[in-house]
Amino acid sequence: MSWNSFGRCFRFSTWGESHGPAIGALVEGCPAGIALAEGDIQPFLDRRRPGQSRFTTMRREPDEVRILSGVRSGRTTGDPISLKIENIDQRSKDYSEVSQAYRPGHADYVYDAKYGFRDWRGGGRSSARETASRVAAGAVARKLIPGVTIAAYVVEIGGDPIAGFDADQIDANPFFCPDAAAAERWAARLDAARKAGDSLGAVVECAVEGAEPPPSETFAAMMSINAVKGVELAAPGRVRIAFKPTSSILTPVPTIDREGNETEIVTKGRHDPCVGIRGAPVAAAMMALVLADQALQSPHPALSPERRGT
Numbered sequence: 001m002s003w004n005s006f007g008r009c010f011r012f013s014t015w016g017e018s019h020g021p022a023i024g025a026l027v028e029g030c031p032a033g034i035a036l037a038e039g040d041i042q043p044f045l046d047r048r049r050p051g052q053s054r055f056t057t058m059r060r061e062p063d064e065v066r067i068l069s070g071v072r073s074g075r076t077t078g079d080p081i082s083l084k085i086e087n088i089d090q091r092s093k094d095y096s097e098v099s100q101a102y103r104p105g106h107a108d109y110v111y112d113a114k115y116g117f118r119d120w121r122g123g124g125r126s127s128a129r130e131t132a133s134r135v136a137a138g139a140v141a142r143k144l145i146p147g148v149t150i151a152a153y154v155v156e157i158g159g160d161p162i163a164g165f166d167a168d169q170i171d172a173n174p175f176f177c178p179d180a181a182a183a184e185r186w187a188a189r190l191d192a193a194r195k196a197g198d199s200l201g202a203v204v205e206c207a208v209e210g211a212e213p214p215p216s217e218t219f220a221a222m223m224s225i226n227a228v229k230g231v232e233l234a235a236p237g238r239v240r241i242a243f244k245p246t247s248s249i250l251t252p253v254p255t256i257d258r259e260g261n262e263t264e265i266v267t268k269g270r271h272d273p274c275v276g277i278r279g280a281p282v283a284a285a286m287m288a289l290v291l292a293d294q295a296l297q298s299p300h301p302a303l304s305p306e307r308r309g310t
Contacts, residue, residue: 007029007289010027010029010141012289013025013028017119018087019087020087022085023085024083025134026080027082028081030070030144031296032078033078034076036140038067041067041140043139044281048131066084067083083137085132098120102255102265105244106126106247128227128275130226135285138286141285145292148211148291150207153176153204154175155204157201157274158200163179164181166178176277197249202243202275204241204279205234207238209237224286225282227275227276227279228279241279241283246272246275249271
């Protein structure tokens with residue numbers, strides 16, 4: 001399978017570009033008869049949605065999902081489930097300079113070197129915009145693993161780790177942070193980084209209760225997420241994911257153009273000062289997808305026909 005696709009029994013493929021008309025996912029292998037509606041998917045997309053605070057990109061996308069196939073009368077049919085999310089707030093003109101030179105830390109040069117062609121509008125397929133498709137597919141996956149709890153939260157930004165853990169704080173701040181004091185420190189750090197035209201890295205922890213994540217599949221799934229540079233199994237049922245600082249910054253950096261000439265580039269547009277923040281919902285989605293695939297390979301009692309309405 002291509003690297004746009006993941007899974008064996010429960011499979012999904014993402015499609016679309018950052019500045020195209022829409023993005024989405026095709027989910028295959030979902031059993032028939034499972035209750036599924038757009039309202040089951042939207043809350044997870046809302047957690048990842050951009051523009052919700054000054055600490056994320058100001059791109060305004062409603063990220064409203066539409067189910068185009070695979071569901072009838074509120075139940076899955078067993079056919080492929082097609083999910084569509086329209087792109088509403090693209091500004092391709094922000095990337096005019098990127099069309100002439102490569103952004104360090106991005107996939108710009110790699111795409112050109114490998115294919116002789118690239119979509120410079122926001123990075124095309126290499127944009128973190130693609131992760132919305134994964135979150136939508138992950139919401140479907142959660143329907144196959146009832147009784148399993150997945151929580152993802154940020155435990156470190158800019159080298160500053162949390163010192164305490166209060167689960168009630170995770171949804172009480174814009175960082176998905178379980179430590180209120182750390183969230184206050186991070187706010188100041190990110191404000192300073194944004195003003196300096198810089199960015200910060202982050203570490204996300206994903207915890208699972210009710211299932212044991214398979215190590216190799218979990219590593220592969222997490223490493224496939226944009227900007228992830230490291231993955232570790234921290235404890236039983238826990239995985240930590242390291243996100244690099246956002247490569248798109250307003251500070252001039254040295255690079256080359258398509259002819260190999262040395263130059264400088266400033267990446268304009270709207271970018272996350274810390275991409276790891278919105279990486280938390282993406283990590284949770286990838287964990288759900290891995291566990292759903294595992295469940296179908298060794299069917300769980302909760303997937304029996306009489307339980308599919310739950």
